[in-house]
Amino acid sequence: MKPEPSHDDALAPERLARLAERAEHDPSAAAELDFLADLVAGLERTRARQAAAAPPPAPRFLVRPWLPAAAASLLFLLALGAWLLSDDGRATQRLAGREAPPYLASELRGAEAPSGFAAAMEPYTRGDWPAARTALEACLAERPEHGPTRFYLAVACDQLGDLARAEELYRDATASPDALLAGHARIRLAQLLVERGDLAGARAELERLAQSVGELAPNARDLLQALGER
Amino acid sequence: MRFSWDAFLARYGPLARLIARPLVRPPATAEDLVQEALLALHEALAREPERFADEEHARNYFLRALRNQAGKTLRRAGREQPLVGELAAEGLDALELRLVRERHELVARCLDELPAPDRELLTRRILDGHTLQRIAAERGVPLSTLHEREQALLAQLRRRCAPLENRPEAAR
Numbered sequence: 363m364k365p366e367p368s369h370d371d372a373l374a375p376e377r378l379a380r381l382a383e384r385a386e387h388d389p390s391a392a393a394e395l396d397f398l399a400d401l402v403a404g405l406e407r408t409r410a411r412q413a414a415a416a417p418p419p420a421p422r423f424l425v426r427p428w429l430p431a432a433a434a435s436l437l438f439l440l441a442l443g444a445w446l447l448s449d450d451g452r453a454t455q456r457l458a459g460r461e462a463p464p465y466l467a468s469e470l471r472g473a474e475a476p477s478g479f480a481a482a483m484e485p486y487t488r489g490d491w492p493a494a495r496t497a498l499e500a501c502l503a504e505r506p507e508h509g510p511t512r513f514y515l516a517v518a519c520d521q522l523g524d525l526a527r528a529e530e531l532y533r534d535a536t537a538s539p540d541a542l543l544a545g546h547a548r549i550r551l552a553q554l555l556v557e558r559g560d561l562a563g564a565r566a567e568l569e570r571l572a573q574s575v576g577e578l579a580p581n582a583r584d585l586l587q588a589l590g591e592r
Numbered sequence: 593m594r595f596s597w598d599a600f601l602a603r604y605g606p607l608a609r610l611i612a613r614p615l616v617r618p619p620a621t622a623e624d625l626v627q628e629a630l631l632a633l634h635e636a637l638a639r640e641p642e643r644f645a646d647e648e649h650a651r652n653y654f655l656r657a658l659r660n661q662a663g664k665t666l667r668r669a670g671r672e673q674p675l676v677g678e679l680a681a682e683g684l685d686a687l688e689l690r691l692v693r694e695r696h697e698l699v700a701r702c703l704d705e706l707p708a709p710d711r712e713l714l715t716r717r718i719l720d721g722h723t724l725q726r727i728a729a730e731r732g733v734p735l736s737t738l739h740e741r742e743q744a745l746l747a748q749l750r751r752r753c754a755p756l757e758n759r760p761e762a763a764r
Contacts, residue, residue, distance in 0.1 A: 400753060
């Protein structure tokens, strides 16, 4: 049997890396690279669109005629029970969950970062909140104007249950010139206020963020809606 | 140079992730490499803006930084928050971003018009990194036939995408 000829696989990722190298001094390679960049993005878009339009999976079992009625009755009874027994649920869950956010590498490298900031983020990443707090307090003393230090110190205090200190720090961080950091601080401040029972305060913070043009405005509107359910 | 981070990353981010995928060393991810390269570009732009007369210089620097980053041990893996939002706040240019997105939408439409097996061929080859040999074996067609089909499809798409490119060298 005649063997298949070998083909130059121009689409292999390692070939793309070489094409990127060539593009630095070869205009035709640069044009091909731009074409492929658009093609990759277009394919990702097409795939995402197809995934969104995919029909839901077919039911794996036969639905008995009486099953929907029984399920509806059961759901009605459960909902009635939940309504009678509980006055807070969804909103509290959505508003109270405050996981520690990961930090950004760029924050470690910023010229304005305190000298111990990168080291302080190591216990932070491990979830060693007492050590993270001690290290970040030292950073804050060195550079009080460094927004990320204030924000992650607030998170550490929050995780340790020192809500008063966390609130103070989150409030300060909302004044950061970094709009994204300030937005995150405001959302977490609102969540903390909910936990402390200050719903009016939380609503005021979220409304302020929701009215802004920042990219966290939709998140704030979503949380406001959840708050409205209480 | 006017520079839109969002538009730049929308255009070259997917390709960069594709290039980074085979180069990356665990526990780092392709996204880590892309973010590090983006950061390197960000710093270079701030340090020596005169080096970046147009977007092509930025693209070349970005993709070179990506390859260089692959050779280094990354300090940390598992970045979860994208850097782009942070950078975008500094130089957001909504019009540039819109133009790139429109270009991608037009490319996607060209792809939608292809017969499903052709579209699947390109998707598997480019996004999934499947080899022609594997696809040919699965479809029961000769490798050379599939290779010719792929070349024809790429040529067809190149022709259709050429008018979308607004840089002068695209006219060559």
